[in-house]
Amino acid sequence: MTPQACPPWVVLHVPHDSTAVPAEARAAFVLDDAALQQELLRMTDHHTLALFAGAQAPNVVRAPVSRLVVDVERFAQDADEPMAARGMGVIYEATSQGAPLRRRLTEAERAALISRYYAPHHARLEAAVTQALAQFGRCLVLDCHSFPSVALPYEQAEPAARRPGICIGSDAFHTEPALAQAFVRAFTQAGWEVALNEPFAGALVPASRYRRDARVQAVMVELNRELYMREDDGSRWADFERTAERVRGCCLRAVGAVGAIDALSRR
Template sequence: MSFLKYPPWVILHIPHDSCVIPADVRSQFLLSDAELKQELQCMTDHFTHTIFAEPIGDAMVVRAPVSRLVVDVERFAEDEQEPMAARGMGAIYEVTSHLRPLRRRLSPNEREMLMQTWYHPHHQRLEAVVSDTLDRYGRCLVIDGHSFPGTALPYENASPAIARPDICIGSDPFHTPKVLEQIFVEVFGRNGWRVTVNEPFAGALVPASRYQRDPRVMAVMVEVNRDLYLNPDGWGAKLEFDRIAKEIKACCVAGLAKFDSEMSDKPSALSSKSTTDGNDSVVRLRDVTVGGRIRKQFQSSVWAIAQRAASRQSESLNGNMLTSRQTTSLAFLDGSVSVTRGEFGPSSGMFWEGILVKAFILNELGFDAERLLRQSLPSHKELKLMVREGRATLDK
């Protein structure tokens, strides 16, 4: 049987499709069985596992096993960090979608038990899958699969009179390449659907340890209006569900293929921009292994960071602006990585950071390179070892 396949560096995150309420948790809820069923109908992202993740080829799936009414794995663990906690809907909901009491007051031990049983294992699983994908491919993309009701629920604090899109693309300024966001809007729009970005829902999930730290971890959220595929009662799927699910998955796969194609074309375009001033040294990494990562992954990581910087134009990630006077370039030559080094010498402690900063002469881009590169590139000590072992050459 043939089926659509995501690239192997894609991770499908399905956090809200479960209706499971464990028996030992049911007693916490103040709702009758009928009321609880109605709340599940309102708050569950019905069939999103089928829509996004069946079948998927080599991509990985991280799926929450219990309902978000038990624990919402997409919320921050600490209420102080979670904006929705002010409405009683932090990681452990206290109110319903209609802002009525959902569960009795829990003891600290009960709350901790819920987090230890359901929340933390889910995020440990996501962290592990992301780390494994980075080790294998040098990059990963988390597709955060969701759905939303055709009419806003009271907890959303939005007018129910406002027409909602068919598809909402959620993006993050750091982890969603602008070109990927644009491609997803384009491919879903070509299917005849009305598409919005970050409205009515915004953002995309990234593991906490990588958030705004590792640009190799990309993320995009795809939210589907349930009116497209659910019956009016909100439970059963429409007769055309299979077709709609296939079209949604096809849009995701087509968008990723176009994104991958555009990114793979970028390095060769950079080579013509390479410059040196006679005082620079060129480090050419010619071995297949660079700091435990294959060269192709190294290139992919570098270009992923470049793309994110390009999407920000002249913005600064950390208040540190760098001008073209401080930059030179990076080039991909004959399948190897060649980087030019100018005023940032090894003694400055900015050797590798400086190399990458100077790669992006484009539009006088500025960003906190040290923070971005800490997990992506070899240190100067590692470089010296590579030169000593003959795995890299330092040409003066």
């Protein structure tokens, strides 16, 4: 099969793929190097850029640093962000195990991290969405993630619960039901076990459009990491490329099905 490109109105958002921890952020962490590596292993959505984007995605917005530095998937203000109550707002204070991650930052240090890493990332996302709307009158943000096969303590989920292979996340305002269903169907037909908004819910939209502009559609796709990597060391399974092709094929089929939903482009 010849690889097809994602339509130009699709923006791939890859927020948790990076393991980069710049020295200025590292200095505030209270973990030693081994503990930090372990936390990066647990919390990074390893290889999601390679899984979802491949070479055929024209619009990719990937966070340049680890979520342990700044989590671009969170709301910038802790007051808006439910995970802040668990010490995991935009700037984490706690690890996935509930232990301290970093010393308490001053307001100036927080502001510096936000302006260095969060703000430019969101500016890129805003620009990509604005460009798609200007050119095509529509935009789909595909929010690309993965999750561990066993729940981490911070999730406050039942650790023994079986998790699906694929989780599709939707937003009440920004995800047409037909859009979410197209993704569920595509991944189900490819032979995976798929759940909707379980174990993770929602899909990210740029702040300026959030709950305001329904031309911006969004869907989250989360892969269970056991499908494509060894979770104890982060290395790819031998058939990683085949899995990645299947994932991209499913996304393209779902997007193709959505392309036929006129309502999305007529708003």
